[in-house]
Amino acid sequence: MLHYIEFLEQHGSRFVDGAIITVQQTILAGMLAIAISVVMGLMRISPAGVVRGLATVYIEFFRGTSLLVQLYWIFFVLPLFGITLEKFTAGYMAVGMNLGAYGAEVVRGAIQSVPRGQYEAAVALNMSPFKRMSRIILPQAVLIMLPPWGNLLIELLKGTALVSLISVADLMFEAKQINGVTFLSAECFGTALILYYLMARLVISPGMRAFEAAWARKMGRA
Protein backbone atom coordinates (compact mmCIF):
# COMPACT_ATOMS: atom_id res chain seq x y z
CA MET A 1 0.00 0.00 0.00
CA LEU A 2 2.82 2.35 0.92
CA HIS A 3 4.52 1.42 -2.35
CA TYR A 4 1.37 2.43 -4.19
CA ILE A 5 1.18 5.76 -2.39
CA GLU A 6 4.80 6.46 -3.33
CA PHE A 7 3.95 5.53 -6.90
CA LEU A 8 1.02 7.96 -6.87
CA GLU A 9 3.14 10.75 -5.41
CA GLN A 10 5.70 10.30 -8.14
CA HIS A 11 3.45 9.84 -11.15
CA GLY A 12 0.07 11.15 -9.97
CA SER A 13 0.34 14.46 -11.78
CA ARG A 14 0.81 12.73 -15.12
CA PHE A 15 -2.31 10.65 -14.53
CA VAL A 16 -4.22 13.82 -13.74
CA ASP A 17 -2.94 15.49 -16.93
CA GLY A 18 -4.06 12.47 -18.91
CA ALA A 19 -7.44 12.42 -17.19
CA ILE A 20 -7.99 16.08 -18.09
CA ILE A 21 -7.37 15.31 -21.77
CA THR A 22 -9.73 12.32 -21.51
CA VAL A 23 -12.43 14.55 -20.05
CA GLN A 24 -11.94 17.10 -22.83
CA GLN A 25 -12.11 14.38 -25.47
CA THR A 26 -15.24 12.90 -23.87
CA ILE A 27 -17.04 16.23 -23.72
CA LEU A 28 -16.18 17.21 -27.29
CA ALA A 29 -16.91 13.76 -28.69
CA GLY A 30 -20.14 13.65 -26.69
CA MET A 31 -21.35 16.97 -28.05
CA LEU A 32 -20.50 15.87 -31.58
CA ALA A 33 -22.20 12.51 -31.06
CA ILE A 34 -25.38 14.11 -29.73
CA ALA A 35 -25.52 16.56 -32.64
CA ILE A 36 -24.94 13.82 -35.21
CA SER A 37 -27.44 11.49 -33.53
CA VAL A 38 -30.26 14.02 -33.55
CA VAL A 39 -29.61 15.02 -37.16
CA MET A 40 -29.20 11.46 -38.42
CA GLY A 41 -32.07 10.16 -36.31
CA LEU A 42 -34.42 12.75 -37.77
CA MET A 43 -33.10 12.10 -41.26
CA ARG A 44 -33.80 8.41 -40.80
CA ILE A 45 -37.54 9.04 -40.46
CA SER A 46 -37.76 11.69 -43.13
CA PRO A 47 -40.39 11.18 -45.84
CA ALA A 48 -37.78 11.91 -48.55
CA GLY A 49 -36.10 8.70 -49.72
CA VAL A 50 -32.76 10.35 -50.52
CA VAL A 51 -32.47 11.85 -47.04
CA ARG A 52 -33.37 8.54 -45.45
CA GLY A 53 -30.84 6.78 -47.65
CA LEU A 54 -28.02 9.16 -46.71
CA ALA A 55 -28.69 8.66 -43.03
CA THR A 56 -28.85 4.89 -43.43
CA VAL A 57 -25.52 4.83 -45.26
CA TYR A 58 -23.86 6.91 -42.54
CA ILE A 59 -25.29 4.84 -39.70
CA GLU A 60 -24.50 1.47 -41.25
CA PHE A 61 -20.96 2.51 -42.18
CA PHE A 62 -20.01 3.96 -38.81
CA ARG A 63 -21.70 1.24 -36.81
CA GLY A 64 -20.41 -1.52 -39.01
CA THR A 65 -16.70 -0.69 -38.94
CA SER A 66 -14.58 -0.76 -35.83
CA LEU A 67 -13.81 2.50 -34.05
CA LEU A 68 -10.11 1.69 -34.01
CA VAL A 69 -10.03 1.21 -37.77
CA GLN A 70 -11.91 4.48 -38.27
CA LEU A 71 -9.46 6.25 -35.97
CA TYR A 72 -6.45 4.89 -37.85
CA TRP A 73 -8.12 5.76 -41.15
CA ILE A 74 -8.66 9.37 -40.14
CA PHE A 75 -5.17 9.62 -38.67
CA PHE A 76 -3.03 7.80 -41.24
CA VAL A 77 -5.00 7.66 -44.49
CA LEU A 78 -6.87 10.97 -44.83
CA PRO A 79 -3.61 12.98 -45.01
CA LEU A 80 -2.76 11.04 -48.15
CA PHE A 81 -5.95 12.53 -49.62
CA GLY A 82 -5.02 15.99 -48.45
CA ILE A 83 -7.19 16.20 -45.31
CA THR A 84 -4.86 16.49 -42.34
CA LEU A 85 -6.63 16.82 -39.01
CA GLU A 86 -4.62 17.57 -35.91
CA LYS A 87 -4.49 14.43 -33.76
CA PHE A 88 -6.64 15.77 -30.89
CA THR A 89 -9.32 16.78 -33.41
CA ALA A 90 -9.01 13.49 -35.26
CA GLY A 91 -9.50 11.70 -31.95
CA TYR A 92 -12.73 13.23 -30.79
CA MET A 93 -14.15 13.43 -34.31
CA ALA A 94 -13.71 9.71 -34.89
CA VAL A 95 -15.17 8.78 -31.49
CA GLY A 96 -18.03 11.28 -31.90
CA MET A 97 -18.89 10.14 -35.41
CA ASN A 98 -18.82 6.48 -34.44
CA LEU A 99 -21.00 6.87 -31.35
CA GLY A 100 -23.23 9.32 -33.20
CA ALA A 101 -24.22 6.45 -35.47
CA TYR A 102 -25.30 4.33 -32.48
CA GLY A 103 -27.07 7.32 -30.94
CA ALA A 104 -28.96 7.97 -34.18
CA GLU A 105 -30.79 4.68 -33.85
CA VAL A 106 -31.56 5.46 -30.20
CA VAL A 107 -33.00 8.83 -31.21
CA ARG A 108 -35.02 7.29 -33.99
CA GLY A 109 -36.43 4.63 -31.69
CA ALA A 110 -37.37 7.21 -29.08
CA ILE A 111 -39.09 9.50 -31.59
CA GLN A 112 -41.07 6.60 -32.96
CA SER A 113 -42.13 5.56 -29.45
CA VAL A 114 -43.94 8.82 -28.80
CA PRO A 115 -47.67 7.96 -28.95
CA ARG A 116 -49.32 8.58 -32.34
CA GLY A 117 -51.98 10.60 -30.57
CA GLN A 118 -49.46 13.37 -30.01
CA TYR A 119 -48.79 13.65 -33.75
CA GLU A 120 -52.48 13.69 -34.54
CA ALA A 121 -53.21 16.33 -31.91
CA ALA A 122 -50.41 18.51 -33.25
CA VAL A 123 -51.76 18.19 -36.80
CA ALA A 124 -55.27 18.96 -35.55
CA LEU A 125 -53.95 22.12 -33.91
CA ASN A 126 -52.45 23.17 -37.27
CA MET A 127 -48.83 23.08 -36.11
CA SER A 128 -46.10 23.14 -38.74
CA PRO A 129 -43.89 20.00 -38.92
CA PHE A 130 -40.98 21.92 -37.41
CA LYS A 131 -43.07 23.17 -34.47
CA ARG A 132 -44.61 19.74 -34.02
CA MET A 133 -41.21 18.10 -33.82
CA SER A 134 -39.46 20.69 -31.69
CA ARG A 135 -42.27 21.56 -29.24
CA ILE A 136 -44.22 18.31 -28.89
CA ILE A 137 -42.47 15.19 -30.14
CA LEU A 138 -38.78 15.74 -29.35
CA PRO A 139 -39.24 16.77 -25.69
CA GLN A 140 -41.19 13.57 -25.05
CA ALA A 141 -38.70 11.57 -27.07
CA VAL A 142 -35.84 12.97 -24.96
CA LEU A 143 -37.37 11.47 -21.84
CA ILE A 144 -37.56 8.08 -23.57
CA MET A 145 -34.03 8.16 -24.98
CA LEU A 146 -32.16 9.24 -21.83
CA PRO A 147 -31.51 5.79 -20.28
CA PRO A 148 -29.90 4.34 -23.46
CA TRP A 149 -27.97 7.60 -23.82
CA GLY A 150 -26.46 7.03 -20.39
CA ASN A 151 -25.13 3.73 -21.77
CA LEU A 152 -23.74 5.37 -24.87
CA LEU A 153 -21.99 8.13 -22.98
CA ILE A 154 -20.18 5.66 -20.75
CA GLU A 155 -19.29 3.71 -23.91
CA LEU A 156 -17.99 6.97 -25.35
CA LEU A 157 -15.83 7.63 -22.31
CA LYS A 158 -14.22 4.24 -22.73
CA GLY A 159 -13.94 4.71 -26.49
CA THR A 160 -11.78 7.77 -25.96
CA ALA A 161 -9.13 5.44 -24.56
CA LEU A 162 -8.38 4.44 -28.15
CA VAL A 163 -7.11 7.92 -29.02
CA SER A 164 -3.99 6.99 -27.06
CA LEU A 165 -3.04 4.93 -30.11
CA ILE A 166 -2.79 8.05 -32.25
CA SER A 167 -0.52 9.57 -29.60
CA VAL A 168 -3.02 11.91 -27.98
CA ALA A 169 -1.76 12.31 -24.42
CA ASP A 170 -4.89 11.01 -22.68
CA LEU A 171 -5.14 8.87 -19.54
CA MET A 172 -4.39 5.61 -21.36
CA PHE A 173 -1.38 7.14 -23.13
CA GLU A 174 0.10 8.41 -19.88
CA ALA A 175 -0.53 5.05 -18.22
CA LYS A 176 1.32 3.27 -21.02
CA GLN A 177 4.22 5.74 -20.89
CA ILE A 178 4.61 5.40 -17.15
CA ASN A 179 4.40 1.63 -17.54
CA GLY A 180 7.09 1.80 -20.21
CA VAL A 181 9.46 3.52 -17.80
CA THR A 182 8.63 1.85 -14.49
CA PHE A 183 7.40 -1.56 -15.71
CA LEU A 184 4.90 -1.47 -12.80
CA SER A 185 1.92 -2.69 -14.81
CA ALA A 186 -0.36 -3.46 -11.86
CA GLU A 187 -0.07 0.03 -10.36
CA CYS A 188 -0.23 1.86 -13.70
CA PHE A 189 -3.17 0.15 -15.23
CA GLY A 190 -4.88 -0.24 -11.87
CA THR A 191 -4.80 3.53 -11.44
CA ALA A 192 -6.11 4.06 -14.96
CA LEU A 193 -8.89 1.54 -14.27
CA ILE A 194 -9.88 3.33 -11.08
CA LEU A 195 -9.89 6.74 -12.75
CA TYR A 196 -12.09 5.56 -15.63
CA TYR A 197 -14.46 3.94 -13.16
CA LEU A 198 -14.66 7.10 -11.07
CA MET A 199 -15.38 9.21 -14.13
CA ALA A 200 -18.20 6.89 -15.19
CA ARG A 201 -19.65 6.18 -11.76
CA LEU A 202 -19.35 9.59 -10.13
CA VAL A 203 -19.91 11.91 -13.09
CA ILE A 204 -21.77 10.33 -15.99
CA SER A 205 -24.21 8.05 -14.17
CA PRO A 206 -25.42 10.56 -11.55
CA GLY A 207 -25.41 13.31 -14.18
CA MET A 208 -27.68 11.35 -16.48
CA ARG A 209 -29.97 10.35 -13.63
CA ALA A 210 -30.28 13.95 -12.47
CA PHE A 211 -31.01 15.05 -16.02
CA GLU A 212 -33.66 12.34 -16.36
CA ALA A 213 -35.33 13.48 -13.14
CA ALA A 214 -35.22 17.15 -14.16
CA TRP A 215 -36.62 16.43 -17.60
CA ALA A 216 -39.37 14.22 -16.21
CA ARG A 217 -40.35 17.06 -13.88
CA LYS A 218 -40.40 19.46 -16.83
CA MET A 219 -42.65 17.07 -18.74
CA GLY A 220 -44.92 16.77 -15.74
CA ARG A 221 -44.21 13.05 -15.40
CA ALA A 222 -42.10 13.08 -12.22
Added chain:
Amino acid sequence: MKSLFRKLAGAVIAVSFAAVVVSSSTASAETLLEKTQAGKSVRIGFANEQPWAYPGESNKPLGFVNSIVLGTLKTMGIENVEPVVTDWGGLIPGLKANRYDIITGGMYILKSRCENVDFSDPIGVFGDVFVVAKGNPKGLQTYVDIKKSGAMLVTGAGYNIVEVAKKQGIPDANVMQVPGPTEMLAALLAGRADAVGTNFFGGKVLADQSGGKAELSDPDNLPDWTKNWVGIGFRKSDTEFLKAYNEAQAKYLGTDGMLAAVAEYGYTKAQLPGDGTTAFACANR
Protein backbone atom coordinates in the same frame (compact mmCIF):
# COMPACT_ATOMS: atom_id res chain seq x y z
CA MET B 1 -40.43 32.41 -43.99
CA LYS B 2 -40.04 28.64 -43.56
CA SER B 3 -38.24 28.12 -46.87
CA LEU B 4 -35.96 31.09 -46.15
CA PHE B 5 -35.00 29.48 -42.88
CA ARG B 6 -34.31 26.22 -44.66
CA LYS B 7 -32.18 27.94 -47.32
CA LEU B 8 -30.21 29.77 -44.66
CA ALA B 9 -29.67 26.61 -42.66
CA GLY B 10 -28.48 24.74 -45.74
CA ALA B 11 -26.08 27.53 -46.65
CA VAL B 12 -24.64 27.69 -43.14
CA ILE B 13 -24.08 23.94 -43.07
CA ALA B 14 -22.42 23.94 -46.49
CA VAL B 15 -20.15 26.85 -45.66
CA SER B 16 -19.08 25.44 -42.31
CA PHE B 17 -18.36 22.05 -43.83
CA ALA B 18 -16.27 23.66 -46.54
CA ALA B 19 -14.47 25.75 -43.95
CA VAL B 20 -13.58 22.68 -41.91
CA VAL B 21 -12.25 20.85 -44.94
CA VAL B 22 -10.29 23.80 -46.29
CA SER B 23 -8.81 24.84 -42.98
CA SER B 24 -7.72 21.37 -42.09
CA SER B 25 -6.21 20.35 -45.39
CA THR B 26 -2.50 20.94 -45.75
CA ALA B 27 -1.37 23.72 -47.98
CA SER B 28 0.73 22.47 -50.90
CA ALA B 29 3.09 20.09 -49.11
CA GLU B 30 6.12 22.16 -48.18
CA THR B 31 9.36 20.28 -47.89
CA LEU B 32 11.25 19.99 -44.64
CA LEU B 33 13.96 22.33 -45.90
CA GLU B 34 11.38 25.03 -46.60
CA LYS B 35 9.85 24.46 -43.19
CA THR B 36 13.12 24.89 -41.35
CA GLN B 37 14.05 27.94 -43.40
CA ALA B 38 10.70 29.45 -42.43
CA GLY B 39 11.61 28.83 -38.80
CA LYS B 40 8.93 26.23 -38.15
CA SER B 41 9.62 23.45 -35.70
CA VAL B 42 10.95 20.08 -36.80
CA ARG B 43 8.79 17.28 -35.43
CA ILE B 44 10.64 14.12 -34.44
CA GLY B 45 8.72 10.85 -34.14
CA PHE B 46 9.80 8.04 -31.84
CA ALA B 47 8.30 5.24 -29.74
CA ASN B 48 9.11 3.99 -26.27
CA GLU B 49 12.30 2.03 -26.90
CA GLN B 50 14.82 2.34 -24.12
CA PRO B 51 17.69 3.28 -24.43
CA TRP B 52 17.32 4.22 -28.11
CA ALA B 53 14.61 6.88 -28.08
CA TYR B 54 11.97 7.25 -25.42
CA PRO B 55 10.00 10.06 -23.82
CA GLY B 56 10.77 11.58 -20.43
CA GLU B 57 8.68 14.04 -18.47
CA SER B 58 6.24 15.86 -20.79
CA ASN B 59 7.55 13.96 -23.84
CA LYS B 60 11.13 15.22 -23.51
CA PRO B 61 13.16 13.26 -26.09
CA LEU B 62 15.62 10.95 -24.32
CA GLY B 63 17.75 8.13 -25.64
CA PHE B 64 20.91 8.05 -27.69
CA VAL B 65 19.27 8.27 -31.12
CA ASN B 66 17.40 11.39 -30.03
CA SER B 67 20.63 12.73 -28.58
CA ILE B 68 22.50 12.23 -31.86
CA VAL B 69 19.70 13.77 -33.93
CA LEU B 70 19.25 16.76 -31.62
CA GLY B 71 23.02 17.27 -31.58
CA THR B 72 23.22 17.14 -35.39
CA LEU B 73 20.26 19.47 -35.83
CA LYS B 74 21.89 21.88 -33.39
CA THR B 75 25.01 22.03 -35.58
CA MET B 76 22.66 22.86 -38.47
CA GLY B 77 21.26 25.71 -36.42
CA ILE B 78 17.92 24.02 -35.76
CA GLU B 79 16.91 24.08 -32.11
CA ASN B 80 13.14 24.25 -32.53
CA VAL B 81 12.22 20.59 -32.18
CA GLU B 82 8.85 19.10 -31.26
CA PRO B 83 8.72 15.49 -30.03
CA VAL B 84 5.85 13.23 -31.12
CA VAL B 85 5.52 9.91 -29.31
CA THR B 86 3.73 7.06 -31.01
CA ASP B 87 3.96 3.29 -31.08
CA TRP B 88 6.67 1.52 -33.06
CA GLY B 89 4.41 -0.02 -35.68
CA GLY B 90 2.96 3.40 -36.49
CA LEU B 91 6.27 5.17 -37.03
CA ILE B 92 6.57 4.80 -40.81
CA PRO B 93 2.83 5.30 -41.53
CA GLY B 94 2.91 8.40 -39.35
CA LEU B 95 5.87 9.83 -41.26
CA LYS B 96 4.13 9.24 -44.57
CA ALA B 97 0.98 10.87 -43.23
CA ASN B 98 3.02 13.95 -42.30
CA ARG B 99 2.41 13.52 -38.58
CA TYR B 100 6.08 14.28 -37.98
CA ASP B 101 9.13 15.01 -40.11
CA ILE B 102 11.86 12.64 -38.94
CA ILE B 103 11.79 9.15 -37.45
CA THR B 104 14.29 8.98 -34.60
CA GLY B 105 12.98 5.70 -33.17
CA GLY B 106 16.25 4.02 -33.95
CA MET B 107 15.16 2.05 -37.00
CA TYR B 108 17.32 -0.61 -38.58
CA ILE B 109 17.89 0.09 -42.27
CA LEU B 110 16.02 -2.74 -44.00
CA LYS B 111 15.07 -3.23 -47.65
CA SER B 112 11.36 -3.29 -46.84
CA ARG B 113 11.69 -0.01 -44.96
CA CYS B 114 13.88 1.61 -47.64
CA GLU B 115 11.01 1.15 -50.06
CA ASN B 116 8.88 3.48 -47.93
CA VAL B 117 11.27 5.99 -46.39
CA ASP B 118 14.75 7.34 -47.03
CA PHE B 119 17.37 6.75 -44.37
CA SER B 120 20.25 8.98 -43.40
CA ASP B 121 23.80 7.64 -43.29
CA PRO B 122 24.07 5.06 -40.50
CA ILE B 123 24.44 6.31 -36.94
CA GLY B 124 25.70 3.00 -35.67
CA VAL B 125 25.87 -0.75 -36.10
CA PHE B 126 24.02 -3.01 -33.69
CA GLY B 127 23.20 -6.63 -33.12
CA ASP B 128 20.28 -8.56 -31.74
CA VAL B 129 19.95 -10.80 -28.73
CA PHE B 130 17.40 -13.07 -27.09
CA VAL B 131 16.06 -12.39 -23.62
CA VAL B 132 15.18 -15.67 -21.94
CA ALA B 133 14.11 -16.84 -18.51
CA LYS B 134 16.88 -17.05 -15.91
CA GLY B 135 19.10 -20.03 -16.56
CA ASN B 136 17.92 -20.35 -20.17
CA PRO B 137 16.04 -23.59 -19.48
CA LYS B 138 15.40 -24.40 -23.14
CA GLY B 139 18.96 -23.50 -24.15
CA LEU B 140 17.88 -21.01 -26.81
CA GLN B 141 20.89 -19.32 -28.36
CA THR B 142 20.08 -19.11 -32.05
CA TYR B 143 17.05 -19.01 -34.32
CA VAL B 144 17.78 -22.63 -35.26
CA ASP B 145 17.44 -23.59 -31.58
CA ILE B 146 14.06 -21.88 -31.42
CA LYS B 147 12.88 -23.58 -34.59
CA LYS B 148 14.05 -27.03 -33.46
CA SER B 149 12.52 -26.81 -30.00
CA GLY B 150 9.24 -25.33 -31.26
CA ALA B 151 9.62 -22.53 -28.74
CA MET B 152 7.52 -19.35 -28.80
CA LEU B 153 9.42 -16.25 -29.82
CA VAL B 154 7.92 -12.88 -28.90
CA THR B 155 8.97 -9.66 -30.55
CA GLY B 156 7.56 -6.25 -31.38
CA ALA B 157 5.18 -5.49 -34.23
CA GLY B 158 7.28 -4.08 -37.06
CA TYR B 159 10.62 -5.24 -35.62
CA ASN B 160 13.22 -6.66 -38.00
CA ILE B 161 13.17 -9.87 -35.94
CA VAL B 162 9.86 -10.83 -37.57
CA GLU B 163 11.47 -10.98 -41.01
CA VAL B 164 14.60 -12.70 -39.69
CA ALA B 165 12.57 -15.36 -37.91
CA LYS B 166 10.62 -16.06 -41.08
CA LYS B 167 13.83 -16.29 -43.06
CA GLN B 168 15.24 -18.75 -40.53
CA GLY B 169 12.21 -20.96 -40.96
CA ILE B 170 10.38 -20.35 -37.67
CA PRO B 171 6.66 -20.87 -38.35
CA ASP B 172 4.44 -17.77 -38.07
CA ALA B 173 2.40 -19.40 -35.31
CA ASN B 174 5.50 -19.42 -33.11
CA VAL B 175 6.26 -15.73 -33.53
CA MET B 176 4.15 -13.60 -31.19
CA GLN B 177 4.00 -9.91 -32.06
CA VAL B 178 3.18 -7.37 -29.36
CA PRO B 179 3.25 -3.57 -29.43
CA GLY B 180 6.51 -2.93 -27.57
CA PRO B 181 9.17 -3.74 -24.98
CA THR B 182 6.95 -3.77 -21.88
CA GLU B 183 4.57 -6.24 -23.48
CA MET B 184 7.49 -8.39 -24.66
CA LEU B 185 8.89 -8.67 -21.15
CA ALA B 186 5.43 -9.27 -19.70
CA ALA B 187 4.87 -12.13 -22.17
CA LEU B 188 8.18 -13.74 -21.23
CA LEU B 189 7.64 -13.43 -17.48
CA ALA B 190 4.07 -14.72 -17.74
CA GLY B 191 5.33 -17.80 -19.51
CA ARG B 192 3.48 -16.97 -22.70
CA ALA B 193 6.74 -16.87 -24.62
CA ASP B 194 10.08 -18.63 -24.27
CA ALA B 195 12.33 -15.95 -25.75
CA VAL B 196 12.16 -12.27 -26.53
CA GLY B 197 13.82 -11.28 -29.78
CA THR B 198 15.10 -7.72 -29.72
CA ASN B 199 18.16 -5.59 -30.23
CA PHE B 200 21.04 -5.87 -27.79
CA PHE B 201 20.55 -2.54 -26.03
CA GLY B 202 16.82 -2.99 -25.64
CA GLY B 203 17.39 -6.53 -24.42
CA LYS B 204 19.78 -5.34 -21.75
CA VAL B 205 17.16 -2.90 -20.45
CA LEU B 206 14.56 -5.68 -20.31
CA ALA B 207 16.90 -8.03 -18.47
CA ASP B 208 17.71 -5.29 -15.95
CA GLN B 209 14.03 -4.52 -15.43
CA SER B 210 13.08 -8.12 -14.88
CA GLY B 211 14.42 -8.15 -11.34
CA GLY B 212 16.67 -11.11 -11.99
CA LYS B 213 14.03 -13.28 -13.63
CA ALA B 214 15.42 -12.89 -17.16
CA GLU B 215 18.84 -12.96 -18.75
CA LEU B 216 20.39 -12.44 -22.16
CA SER B 217 21.57 -15.06 -24.59
CA ASP B 218 25.03 -14.59 -26.10
CA PRO B 219 24.63 -12.04 -28.88
CA ASP B 220 27.63 -13.42 -30.78
CA ASN B 221 25.70 -16.62 -31.44
CA LEU B 222 23.35 -14.87 -33.81
CA PRO B 223 24.20 -14.87 -37.52
CA ASP B 224 26.41 -12.10 -38.86
CA TRP B 225 23.83 -10.96 -41.37
CA THR B 226 21.56 -9.92 -38.49
CA LYS B 227 23.97 -7.15 -37.56
CA ASN B 228 22.16 -4.03 -38.64
CA TRP B 229 22.83 -0.39 -39.30
CA VAL B 230 20.52 2.20 -37.80
CA GLY B 231 19.52 5.33 -39.68
CA ILE B 232 17.23 8.30 -39.27
CA GLY B 233 14.06 8.08 -41.37
CA PHE B 234 12.97 10.86 -43.73
CA ARG B 235 10.13 11.18 -46.21
CA LYS B 236 11.11 10.38 -49.77
CA SER B 237 10.24 13.95 -50.76
CA ASP B 238 12.70 15.60 -48.34
CA THR B 239 15.86 14.82 -50.34
CA GLU B 240 17.41 18.28 -49.96
CA PHE B 241 17.10 18.32 -46.20
CA LEU B 242 18.44 14.77 -46.05
CA LYS B 243 21.56 15.85 -47.95
CA ALA B 244 22.18 18.74 -45.55
CA TYR B 245 21.50 16.44 -42.58
CA ASN B 246 23.97 13.80 -43.81
CA GLU B 247 26.69 16.44 -44.19
CA ALA B 248 26.08 17.73 -40.66
CA GLN B 249 25.91 14.23 -39.18
CA ALA B 250 29.19 13.19 -40.82
CA LYS B 251 30.88 16.02 -38.95
CA TYR B 252 29.11 15.37 -35.64
CA LEU B 253 29.26 11.58 -35.37
CA GLY B 254 32.22 10.28 -33.41
CA THR B 255 33.23 13.64 -31.98
CA ASP B 256 34.04 13.80 -28.28
CA GLY B 257 30.97 15.94 -27.67
CA MET B 258 28.68 13.40 -29.29
CA LEU B 259 30.21 10.40 -27.48
CA ALA B 260 29.95 12.19 -24.16
CA ALA B 261 26.28 12.93 -24.77
CA VAL B 262 25.38 9.31 -25.57
CA ALA B 263 27.62 7.65 -22.99
CA GLU B 264 24.87 7.53 -20.35
CA TYR B 265 22.76 5.31 -22.63
CA GLY B 266 25.49 2.78 -23.23
CA TYR B 267 26.50 3.83 -26.75
CA THR B 268 30.27 3.52 -27.11
CA LYS B 269 32.87 3.80 -29.88
CA ALA B 270 32.19 0.14 -30.68
CA GLN B 271 28.80 1.09 -32.10
CA LEU B 272 30.13 3.63 -34.59
CA PRO B 273 29.13 2.57 -38.10
CA GLY B 274 32.56 2.57 -39.72
CA ASP B 275 32.32 1.89 -43.43
CA GLY B 276 28.69 0.78 -43.53
CA THR B 277 26.55 2.67 -46.00
CA THR B 278 22.81 3.10 -46.23
CA ALA B 279 22.83 1.78 -49.78
CA PHE B 280 24.50 -1.45 -48.68
CA ALA B 281 22.07 -1.90 -45.83
CA CYS B 282 19.03 -1.25 -48.05
CA ALA B 283 20.23 -3.84 -50.54
CA ASN B 284 21.42 -6.51 -48.13
CA ARG B 285 19.10 -6.50 -45.16
